[in-house]
Amino acid sequence: MAEVKLLGAWGSPFSRRVEMALKLKGVEYEYIEQDLANKSPLLLKYNPIHKKVPVLVHNGKAMAESLVILEYIDETWKSNPILPEDPYDKAMARFWAKFIDEKCMPAIWQIMWSKENEREKAIEEAIQHLKTLENELKDKKFFGGEMTRLKD
Structure with a gap:
């Protein structure tokens, strides 16, 4: 089974957006809460450019920016499409x-x-x-x- 982790923050609508997509797709994932006032080494490792959430890590490969992540989720897990085909x-x-x-x-x-x-x-x-x-x-x-x- 694929390893999926989501680095997010409870108050981030962008993190919630990714969580909803993973749940709609039925993807099991580990949620790792981040303290944005005290950024973790994990967050800095996986998003060294923007240093913000959300970050999705799938099989050791990380990506940032919620809209980019949504497209990745939609293209990786084909069931229950989020975006239209047209x-x-x-x-x-x-x-x-x-x-x-x-x-x-x-x-x-x-x-x-x-x-x-x-x-x-x-x-x-x-x-x-x-x-x-x-x-x-x-x-x-x-x-x-x-x-x-x-x-x-």
């Missing part, structure tokens, strides 16, 4: 995932960490990004199409 639909799913990471998440975090006099502007920015995302989803059940991805 190249255009797959590209659009990647686009919206990047939009969430680069626009929505920073705007939401800005609300939590901004000074009180800057918070209203941060809230407006977050609302605009979330409205854009909501408009894309409108009547869709899934980003990648109208069929469920999980198969018995």
Whole structure:
């Protein structure tokens, strides 16, 4: 059986994203909690460039960045596909995932960490990004199409 380890942090939505993908795929893995204020030698070994979570280690080979990891998981374990098969639909799913990471998440975090006099502007920015995302989803059940991805 393949050895799979996930280095993550409980408060990281990016770690949760990878955990959900592994669970959807039915992949057994060892979760190794990381203290981001005191980075472990393991984290520094497996992600020396960014020094952040998540990091997936599969049979001794490590990879970082949650969206990269999701694609790897989807291509390695074929059951219960996460991304659509159609190249255009797959590209659009990647686009919206990047939009969430680069626009929505920073705007939401800005609300939590901004000074009180800057918070209203941060809230407006977050609302605009979330409205854009909501408009894309409108009547869709899934980003990648109208069929469920999980198969018995």
